[in-house]
Amino acid sequence: MIQPGTAYRQFVEALSLTAPAPHDAAYRAFFAPDAAINAVHPFNLCVGPDAFLDRVWKPLQASFAGLHRRTDVALAGRFEGADWVSATGYLVGVFERDWLGIKATDRLAYLRFGEFHRIVAGKAVESYVYFDLPELMIACGCYPLPLPPGYTGLLPGPIAPDGLRWTEGDAAQSQKSYAIVTEMLGKLATKDEGWRPYWHPNMLWYGPAAFGSYLGIERFAGFQVPFEQSFAGWGGGSLGNGRTRHFTRFGDAHFTCSGGWPSLSGVSVKPFLGAAATGQMTFFRVCDWWRREGDLLTENWVFVDIPHAMLQFGVDLFAGVEVPQ
Numbered sequence: 001m002i003q004p005g006t007a008y009r010q011f012v013e014a015l016s017l018t019a020p021a022p023h024d025a026a027y028r029a030f031f032a033p034d035a036a037i038n039a040v041h042p043f044n045l046c047v048g049p050d051a052f053l054d055r056v057w058k059p060l061q062a063s064f065a066g067l068h069r070r071t072d073v074a075l076a077g078r079f080e081g082a083d084w085v086s087a088t089g090y091l092v093g094v095f096e097r098d099w100l101g102i103k104a105t106d107r108l109a110y111l112r113f114g115e116f117h118r119i120v121a122g123k124a125v126e127s128y129v130y131f132d133l134p135e136l137m138i139a140c141g142c143y144p145l146p147l148p149p150g151y152t153g154l155l156p157g158p159i160a161p162d163g164l165r166w167t168e169g170d171a172a173q174s175q176k177s178y179a180i181v182t183e184m185l186g187k188l189a190t191k192d193e194g195w196r197p198y199w200h201p202n203m204l205w206y207g208p209a210a211f212g213s214y215l216g217i218e219r220f221a222g223f224q225v226p227f228e229q230s231f232a233g234w235g236g237g238s239l240g241n242g243r244t245r246h247f248t249r250f251g252d253a254h255f256t257c258s259g260g261w262p263s264l265s266g267v268s269v270k271p272f273l274g275a276a277a278t279g280q281m282t283f284f285r286v287c288d289w290w291r292r293e294g295d296l297l298t299e300n301w302v303f304v305d306i307p308h309a310m311l312q313f314g315v316d317l318f319a320g321v322e323v324p325q
Contacts, residue, residue, distance in 0.1 A: 040131050052129075055323060075289070079248040084117065086114075086117070088114040100133070103142055111131055114130040114301070130285070152212055181290050230268065237262075254292050288301065
């Protein structure tokens with residue numbers, strides 16, 4: 001039987017800079033024919049690799065010349081008895097033709113991605129694919145929301161070049177990583193900011209472009225605490241709040257990852273990204289990758305499906321855009 005990490009590595013390498021396009025065969029080899037592939041808004045659910053190719057990948061290839069994938073972190077592990085693989089990095093190409101209403105620049109462009117796949121018999125049967133579409137919009141000068149106070153732009157992979165882990169890491173270290181992250185998540189949105197002891201003082205938080213990225217625990221807190229306070233009852237899928245859940249969460253050596261579709265929720269009580277509070281429950285599709293050194297978390301890559309979140313505030317970042325069905 002093909003191990004989950006082995007099958008995933010074959011798929012990832014088939015999308016690399018020197019691999020020949022098109023990539024149809026790689027998608028059909030990795031995904032089960034009826035795989036449920038969930039992608040960020042405006043794509044949402046695609047059933048099977050051909051639907052994803054037609055709605056997402058082929059339009060990307062048509063718009064970005066030389067489209068290929070740079071993977072910074074790749075992990076494998078188990079959650080609730082199932083095999084999962086996950087990765088984050090960038091899709092890279094020359095932005096030659098408009099895409100999703102974003103005006104082409106005819107320049108090198110980077111689209112940050114993150115993904116999770118549940119593997120059965122070497123095939124992906126359930127997937128979640130995140131793109132940081134606001135990051136591309138900001139880079140192209142067409143982002144319709146207020147710019148964040150944090151840094152926006154190309155985000156790096158791990159400080160140490162140790163993110164590509166094609167086989168599951170040491171079980172004890174993986175469990176330690178999982179436990180630290182799970183405990184930390186349980187301390188978010190606490191009055192005493194109980195999450196702080198889990199982080200290195202110079203931690204790097206690589207946030208979605210709509211939020212910005214921050215160096216240092218105080219600068220991160222300057223974003224995180226007001227964000228939490230914008231939503232009453234703010235909480236995540238790791239807490240068993242009955243509204244959201246993590247579809248996966250696992251450790252792999254000194255890395256951990258998780259995601260929820262949705263993951264975070266809370267009642268909107270303050271303005272958010274320039275939109276007025278709604279007084280309604282808001283749901284966020286979120287995913288993370290963490291890296292630790294010793295007992296402290298040092299780096300955190302984060303995605304939030306901002307276009308999906310803003311629909312709940314009556315804001316459509318892609319109004320008038322026709323997405324292939």
